[in-house]
Amino acid sequence: MQIEVTRDVFRLAQVFTISRGSRTEAQVLTVRITDGDHHGWGECVPYARYGETLGSVEAEIAGLPEDFTRSSLMELLPAGAARNAVDCALWDLEAKRAGKRAWELAGLPAPHPEITAYTLSLDTPEAMQTQAAQNAHRPLLKIKLGTPDDMPRLEAVRAGAPEARIIVDANEGWSAEVYSDLAPHLVRLGVALVEQPLPAGDDAALIGMDRPVPVCADESCHDRASLPALRGKYDVVNIKLDKTGGLTEALELRAAALAQGYRVMIGCMVGSSLAMAPATLLAQGAMMTDLDGPLLLAEDRDRPLIFDDAGVHPPEAALWG
Numbered sequence: 001m002q003i004e005v006t007r008d009v010f011r012l013a014q015v016f017t018i019s020r021g022s023r024t025e026a027q028v029l030t031v032r033i034t035d036g037d038h039h040g041w042g043e044c045v046p047y048a049r050y051g052e053t054l055g056s057v058e059a060e061i062a063g064l065p066e067d068f069t070r071s072s073l074m075e076l077l078p079a080g081a082a083r084n085a086v087d088c089a090l091w092d093l094e095a096k097r098a099g100k101r102a103w104e105l106a107g108l109p110a111p112h113p114e115i116t117a118y119t120l121s122l123d124t125p126e127a128m129q130t131q132a133a134q135n136a137h138r139p140l141l142k143i144k145l146g147t148p149d150d151m152p153r154l155e156a157v158r159a160g161a162p163e164a165r166i167i168v169d170a171n172e173g174w175s176a177e178v179y180s181d182l183a184p185h186l187v188r189l190g191v192a193l194v195e196q197p198l199p200a201g202d203d204a205a206l207i208g209m210d211r212p213v214p215v216c217a218d219e220s221c222h223d224r225a226s227l228p229a230l231r232g233k234y235d236v237v238n239i240k241l242d243k244t245g246g247l248t249e250a251l252e253l254r255a256a257a258l259a260q261g262y263r264v265m266i267g268c269m270v271g272s273s274l275a276m277a278p279a280t281l282l283a284q285g286a287m288m289t290d291l292d293g294p295l296l297l298a299e300d301r302d303r304p305l306i307f308d309d310a311g312v313h314p315p316e317a318a319l320w321g
Contacts, residue, residue, distance in 0.1 A: 003086070004032045005061050007054055008043075010272055011298040017122040018144040018171055026270045026297065029057055031085040033093050040093025041320070042278070044085035045242055045269035049219065057082045070094070070248060079223045079245035087246025088278045088320070095321050102321030103281050103314075106251060113310035114283040117142040117167055117290040125149075125156035132160025140165045140192075142290055146173020151185060158189045167288060169195040172219055176205035186213045193265070193288055195238060196220065206233040216265050216288075223249050224256050238265040238290075239282060247278045254282055263287040270296055273304040277315035280305070 010026045017023075032041045046052035060082035068076055070090040077083035095102045103111055119142040120131045128143065135141060141164045143157050150170075157166065168191050174182070179197040186194060196218040198205060203220055216236035220226065222243045230237065237257045244250040257264055265288040266279050276291045283289040291312050294300050306313040315321055 001066070002034045003061065003064070003089075004034075005058050005085075006030045006032075008272075010300065012270070012296055013298045014296075015121065016119075016270065016296055018146070018169075023270070026272070026293070027054060028271050028275065029054060029061075029081070029085055030274070031061065031089045033086070033089045035093065035097070038093055038096040040089045040091070040096060041274065042085040042088030042090075042092065042246075043271055043275040044081035045271045045275060046081045047242060047269060050080060050243075052081050057085075061086060073246075074248065077245065079243065079249060081242045083245030083249075084241045085246075087248050088241065091247055091278065092320050095317075101317065102247075102278070106247075106281065108281060108284070111280050111284050111314040113308075113313045114280070114286070114289045114291075115139055115311040116283075116292050116295075116307070117288065118292050118295060119144065119169075119290070120157065122147070122153075125152040128153050129156035129160040132157040132164075136161040136164060138164060140167065140288070142167040142169060142292075144169050144171060146170040150182065154185070154189055154191075165192045166190065167193045167195065167290070169218070170197045172196050172199040174198060176209065180209065183210065183212055193236065195265075203233055208232070211235060214263070214287075218267065221253075224253050227253075227256060227260060227262075230262070234262070236263045236265050236287060238267045240267045240269065241275070241279055242269050247281065250279075250282055265290060267291075268293045272297065272301045273315070274301050274320055276305055276312070277320035280312060280314045281321075283312070 008028050046057045091102050117140040118138045122144045174197045195216045200219040214235040217234040218238040221237045264286050266283040266286045267290045271293045273294045303319040
């Protein structure tokens with residue numbers, strides 16, 4: 001097999017801001033694997049929060065031996081962006097070789113559309129209320145918080161979109177005391193889920209704490225090895241392909257999490273439809289789906305995913321799988 005890695009840049013529709021900073025473009029790596037007759041591809045988004053850069057992920061992929069397989073890949077690369085792009089490219093390649101869809105190879109029923117969250121960029125309360133009003137027709141909104149001035153922003157979003165369900169993503173930005181103070185207001189404002197309120201390395205304070213709104217592990221959950229440390233802290237786990245290191249581990253994590261009593265959320269980094277496509281298989285029946293990356297872009301792949309009132313649709317074979 002031959003493997004090729006390219007850097008691709010997709011312009012965002014508008015500046016996207018979270019508590020860690022702002023961006024105007026999505027920088028991704030595209031992996032193409034060819035066996036002579038067929039080719040498969042996948043996409044990853046290296047994430048600085050986990051010490052990844054475009055260069056470091058390229059180096060990981062370049063270090064793979066020539067005879068790797070999807071099974072051996074689990075041992076050759078750690079969970080992360082590099083393994084994700086290669087793993088998803090191999091799923092695509094295997095589907096094309098077999099003349100089947102990826103979900104058939106995985107033993108899954110044909111996927112259907114799933115309602116996805118739409119993320120509002122962190123901004124002033126006034127600007128976030130405007131964003132919320134512009135997107136009030138969407139059934140599920142996600143807001144990025146994690147600052148000292150979160151309550152005015154949350155109040156503003158609720159005023160702008162009174163009927164929408166709301167996910168709050170604190171991006172590790174709160175302390176235990178701040179979360180405890182905010183929890184009653186989250187209930188009052190009808191928040192459906194809180195993502196990663198405390199830093200991943202300092203989330204033991206959640207043990208025994210009242211959680212009137214379900215709390216979701218994001219930065220605290222990467223793969224199946226993460227699950228034992230989540231006990232008593234979280235109600236939901238956010239599964240992202242760039243954290244698990246691909247669809248293979250993500251499917252295993254989803255099954256293990258559900259077996260242990262967690263609910264699941266399927267999330268994403270800001271990437272193109274190619275990055276989201278494998279995650280539509282995971283999203284089936286999930287508590288929450290957050291695969292809005294392409295909706296935040298000003299440009300996308302050819303044959304992009306379809307988003308409509310029914311949600312995000314599974315990919316056409318011409319895109320992936």
